Amino acid sequence: MKNLIRLGSIILLAIISITSCKKEGRPLNLNLTAVGNLASPDDNTDVVLDPTSDASVLFKWDAATDADGGLVLYEIAFIKEGGDFSKPVYKVVSDKGGVDPQITLTHKALNKIANTAGIPASSTGKLKWTVIASKGTNVKIASVSRTIQLDRPAGFAENPTELYLTGTATEGGTDLSKAVKLKQTEDGVFEIYTSLTAGDYILTDKNTDGGNQYYIENGIIKAGNTPITVSGAKKTYRLNFDFTSATSKSMEIQSIGLYMSAYGTEIGTLNYIGNSTWEAPSVDVEFYQFSWGRDERYKFIVHTAGGLEYIGSSNANNDPPAGKPASYFYLWPVTNDQWSNTYKFDPSADKANVKVDVMFKPDAYTHKVTVN
Structure with missing residues (x-):
């Protein structure tokens, strides 16, 4: 009997509580x-x-x-x-x-x-x-x-979703199936790190027949198949094409330096080897000894015809690379701050010789460090 009374009291309290909530509730004011x-x-x-x-x-x-x-x-x-x-x-x-x-x-x-x-x-x-x-x-x-x-300035009503370089001046030559693909950085904007030699090239939105073609005249992108002429010795460039404004930019890339923060200087030079890749096959690395331990931080300096540019991690600070995802090694424009936006060498790189590759590919800008 006591259990029945207790159960009845609980049910009664629940009903009172629900009724009370309904009375106190107010309709949502959407005025x-x-x-x-x-x-x-x-x-x-x-x-x-x-x-x-x-x-x-x-x-x-x-x-x-x-x-x-x-x-x-x-x-x-x-x-x-x-x-x-x-x-x-x-x-x-x-x-x-x-x-x-x-x-x-x-x-x-x-x-x-x-x-x-x-x-x-x-x-x-x-x-x-x-x-x-x-x-x-x-x-x-x-x-x-x-x-x-x-x-509105000059531009295109419909921007390409892909862009390629093809022609005698390019690394892929005239074989359209080997046309060099650019990275789309945002809608209508494309970028590539590549070499050009004496010859000509054209821009196309397909690496097969039937694509739309574009050329450059006085820095302005225009629709058409007029070849773009390149003269002089072979050089490496960063090329930018912005179809939202129909403008293009070109910057010569001379080399890339491996910058070690604790020393405040470059400890190795990466040179262009083709296929949007820079490489230093052999760099001696030694971590810097501070009172609190050995420092292993690094990033990169891009030497261009217009000056120095720094590339490094999107993170202000990083842990060692072991077990990290591929995105850990992605490259982004960063400041020249000595310590910020750096990566860390694997501990095995200390007092060792390493091979360093920087790759500016359409899917990702990244790098790799291999202990020799």
């Missing part, structure tokens, strides 16, 4: 008033786009009115003149994941938006923009909008 004022840029602002620069435009607006101070998310939307903001040609969340009543868009991003809206390269077009505020399922399109005029 929201649309954005009523756009602050910047001014209406009919004209922006001459330079996608290769760090230039940007700040879009800013007054916060939407929210009755209970809940979380409001914002999106900026663009349409063609005469379009419908319920069907924008492009929209993106504001800064800080949609929380801030503003967004900074680079010229490069605006150039892509203009392209999406159908504004041709090397021409001018107007877009209208406004802000969409939302709170849960309640979505409010601002009743105000502004116009922005975008002056």
